[in-house]
Amino acid sequence: MIYSIRAIQDKHSIVPEEMNKLIQLHKVKVGKSGMLSKNAYELLISHLGKETDSDSKPIYILNGNKVPVKNKPYYETPDGRISIFQDDVISFLQGLPPNSVDLIVTDPAYSGMNQKLKLGRGKIIGKYNEAGKEGAKWFEEFHDTEENYKAFLEACFRVLKKDRHIYLMFDSFSLLSLAPIAREVFEVKNVLCWDKANIGLGHYFRRRHEFILFASKGKRNLNSKNIPDVWKIKRVTSSAYPTQKPVEVFELMLKGSASKDFVVCDPFLGSGSAAIAALKQNCKFLGCDISSKSVSLSKDRISQFLKTRIDPYQKASLLGDDDAMTKLFFNGKLK
Numbered sequence: 001m002i003y004s005i006r007a008i009q010d011k012h013s014i015v016p017e018e019m020n021k022l023i024q025l026h027k028v029k030v031g032k033s034g035m036l037s038k039n040a041y042e043l044l045i046s047h048l049g050k051e052t053d054s055d056s057k058p059i060y061i062l063n064g065n066k067v068p069v070k071n072k073p074y075y076e077t078p079d080g081r082i083s084i085f086q087d088d089v090i091s092f093l094q095g096l097p098p099n100s101v102d103l104i105v106t107d108p109a110y111s112g113m114n115q116k117l118k119l120g121r122g123k124i125i126g127k128y129n130e131a132g133k134e135g136a137k138w139f140e141e142f143h144d145t146e147e148n149y150k151a152f153l154e155a156c157f158r159v160l161k162k163d164r165h166i167y168l169m170f171d172s173f174s175l176l177s178l179a180p181i182a183r184e185v186f187e188v189k190n191v192l193c194w195d196k197a198n199i200g201l202g203h204y205f206r207r208r209h210e211f212i213l214f215a216s217k218g219k220r221n222l223n224s225k226n227i228p229d230v231w232k233i234k235r236v237t238s239s240a241y242p243t244q245k246p247v248e249v250f251e252l253m254l255k256g257s258a259s260k261d262f263v264v265c266d267p268f269l270g271s272g273s274a275a276i277a278a279l280k281q282n283c284k285f286l287g288c289d290i291s292s293k294s295v296s297l298s299k300d301r302i303s304q305f306l307k308t309r310i311d312p313y314q315k316a317s318l319l320g321d322d323d324a325m326t327k328l329f330f331n332g333k334l335k
């Protein structure tokens with residue numbers, strides 16, 4: 001075992017500038033060629049992630065970037081390519097460095113649908129009760145007032161690199177009320193439809209679809225000109241997490257807009273479907289959710305997938321009988 005500054009930098013992706021600050025802060029004695037005593041090495045290691053920057057704010061070093069310590073990952077894969085955080089969406093995004101994300105794909109928890117429409121008894125239909133605890137919700141909803149939604153979009157804009165894409169999922173009602181705000185922040189390019197192939201519950205008409213707003217920050221072409229604007233992919237039944245979406249929905253977003261090693265971000269992580277899509281498409285991933293159930297389930301899902309290449313929470317493909325989808329997924333290269 002070599003105790004040196006270099007060994008710490010390499011192992012923990014610390015940039016030299018940050019390493020020097022840490023050394024000065026803890027008055028560590030450094031020998032010739034950056035060699036350290038075992039005690040000094042262990043002291044420095046024990047302070048990684050608890051460092052104090054010049055504003056006295058605690059910081060964590062993520063891939064060489066400073067991130068507030070509040071945002072230390074809940075879980076990180078050993079290679080550092082996938083990190084998930086338990087935090088509020090806006091606080092999480094504000095803690096990321098500007099222009100650090102290559103693609104945002106996300107499915108927010110819309111509470112407006114309940115509050116504004118007062119349909120039926122005003123409840124979102126679905127499995128919100130945790131087994132054994134009647135009335136308990138699995139997660140808090142993001143309060144999607146217009147003000148909050150704009151703040152969320154602006155936080156997305158800040159972290160997204162220039163000339164990159166964002167995909168935002170909407171039900172019909174949040175599309176009517178909140179999607180127009182997206183035009184104030186991003187260049188909205190299209191509204192896609194996820195056709196769930198089979199009908200679900202619903203008022204007046206039974207629901208079979210959701211919308212996906214596709215927008216950009218700056219200019220960027222899609223990876224293919226052959227992706228249709230209706231995506232027929234079956235819904236997840238008997239899901240491990242309420243509102244779990246098919247991995248294929250996120251994979252299509254990545255097929256359209258990601259390159260290998262892109263940093264993909266989903267700040268409303270849920271069951272981690274977008275993380276599995278990122279792994280399948282050889283991308284890096286940053287995810288966040290406010291719910292402890294979400295982050296623990298996602299951690300379990302990601303680590304099992306990495307060990308076995310089998311997704312424990314969506315064992316089978318949900319592609320239906322749509323030729324365009326089958327070609328996109330099974331004919332290898334996009335045309």
Ligand SMILES: C[S@@+](CC[C@H](N)C(=O)[O-])C[C@H]1O[C@@H](n2cnc3c(N)ncnc32)[C@H](O)[C@@H]1O
Pocket residue numbers: 087088089090106107108109110138139140141142143241242243244245246267268269270271272273274288289290291294
């Ligand atoms: C519609 S679900 C996402 C489902 C996910 N796409 C999947 O496939 O499993 C929305 C998620 O947003 C989370 N959420 C609600 N309010 C939040 C907030 N303020 N910050 C971060 N996450 C929040 C919920 O805990 C929930 O897991």
